[in-house]
Amino acid sequence: MLAVRTTSKEYVNHQEIFREGDDLSACCFIERGIVSRYKTLRDGSTQILAFYIAGDLANLSSTMVAIADHGIRAQSDVTAHFVPHQVIMELCAEHVVIGQAMGFDAMVDGAMAWEWIVNIGRRDSRSRTAHLLLEMATRYKVLGMVRDDAFILPISQVDLSDALGITPVHLNRTLRRLRRDGLIDIAFPQIRIDDWEGLAEVAGFEPVYLHLEGPRQFLATHAA
Amino acid sequence: MLAVRTTSKEYVNHQEIFREGDDLSACCFIERGIVSRYKTLRDGSTQILAFYIAGDLANLSSTMVAIADHGIRAQSDVTAHFVPHQVIMELCAEHVVIGQAMGFDAMVDGAMAWEWIVNIGRRDSRSRTAHLLLEMATRYKVLGMVRDDAFILPISQVDLSDALGITPVHLNRTLRRLRRDGLIDIAFPQIRIDDWEGLAEVAGFEPVYLHLEGPRQFLATHAA
């Protein structure tokens, strides 16, 4: 058992946790709520790159660089813990397993990014939307936070459309179509998946990329 | 000085190096040429996720997982070296600096993915195209492979359009517009950037994400 001293902090919806350009000294662990990682474009508009939920490290990829090239903000009420990079590096050096776990986390993080590229690049708004909903549903399911096929996703359509790279207006129509087709049901902030298979079909969703089976090295090391 | 035993292999254009679903046991280091990382969709079409050039590790992110969730193929004649994961893990364990370098590489790899999401999500075909050209130009420049603002990019318009998530037809028109506007010049397989600033303006290109300055930890460790 490990005990790591961390500082904990509470945030409200839409509050910034890290700003682009911030000098980074700590990694952000999400205990409760949901946060987004985003980039700001020249014209001031933003693009949400990913959502992080309970148990995720929101800015792991910044461990290696001095300046953040993206921002992190709360998308609901959030409880976060901060682990200094220094501590992370020491832990990795002392405990091989932790280093591997961090590496694994980083790779899954990357894998989700790659999958998202496919999503935005090759699928229309309907598929994209379905895919995002399924990814979030699957991740919440792992946490045991899905009941009767329903989970809480306290994200406005405006923010969702930001992540999906479509306009809020169009997302709205898209969601209604998915609803009309009996695939999902929405009662903000709750989303229920009525037809997992149908939705997966629409989305082209194959959750391999989430690597739910866990890190190979970890298993290999501990199997014997 | 380190000596690592590797197996080296030659590939021709469009030859597959790793296939999706392959059991992975080695990491692929590119010595010469250019390769692409791609995913195959259900309908058989593909999406190119990234290009890797000389000096890159093409499938670093697979170090932690047993099965590839993407393929790697040659986009030109290629010389590649294969480093067994086993060796990588050992090196990381023995030499902190190497572990950090690998981590840094993985993070830059991820950062390029994130930037690409912004690209596809928020920019039109003209901007995307300009952005890809600038990214490749910048990476080749680091390698000293840009002369008189020109470099060799032996990738067909079909493959480029695959990466950009647009149709070959539309890419063609887009390239001609960029050419007509005096921003670039194309004489396959060579591309010349005639107006770096203008192109960067069109692309919204800010190369911070490439982290050309190198890993912080590395610098910190060796500065003293």
Place this chain on the structure above:
DNA sequence: CGTTAACTTGATAGCATTCAACTAGCGTGG
């Protein structure tokens, strides 16, 4: 009740796709 944020719906415009045809270069085999 007025205000605000979020959601919904309609009409129009524009960018990218799709389908199709045509050109150019290049290697192969009759």
Place this chain on the structure above:
DNA sequence: CCACGCTAGTTGAATGCTATCAAGTTAACG
């Protein structure tokens, strides 16, 4: 030698998905 097929690039016309602009609804809240 030339015909042929193949790959890559180019151009045109029509369709369609998504954005844009605009307006209206609903719910929460002081």
